[in-house]
Amino acid sequence: MLSIFKTIPSHMDYKGQKLAEQIFQGIILISAVIGFVFGLFVEQFGWTVYIVLAGFAVSCVLTLPPWPMYRKNPLSWQPPLPEMSSEPSQKPQETTKKKKHK
Numbered sequence: 001m002l003s004i005f006k007t008i009p010s011h012m013d014y015k016g017q018k019l020a021e022q023i024f025q026g027i028i029l030i031s032a033v034i035g036f037v038f039g040l041f042v043e044q045f046g047w048t049v050y051i052v053l054a055g056f057a058v059s060c061v062l063t064l065p066p067w068p069m070y071r072k073n074p075l076s077w078q079p080p081l082p083e084m085s086s087e088p089s090q091k092p093q094e095t096t097k098k099k100k101h102k
Contacts, residue, residue: 009066023063
């Protein structure tokens with residue numbers, strides 16, 4: 001059962017994150033404007049809230065999962081450097097005195 005979850009990608013690249021944020025804000029803004037205009041037309045504030053909540057739900061479905069459109073520009077990482085020695089590196093001793101503040 002857990003192997004199914006390991007095959008699902010769970011990341012977005014930086015450009016994908018920017019795109020998801022722009023889509024999220026755009027949908028929220030459009031639904032808020034539509035909800036305000038419709039609520040003003042029918043004189044019911046409840047419709048405004050329902051439309052904004054529906055826009056929020058749609059934007060969550062479109063932007064929260066890592067869809068393939070958000071993973072088109074992966075970062076290429078440098079390969080790890082081989083270790084030179086197995087001994088831990090030691091820091092050199094400080095040769096200057098620390099100033100005491102008064």
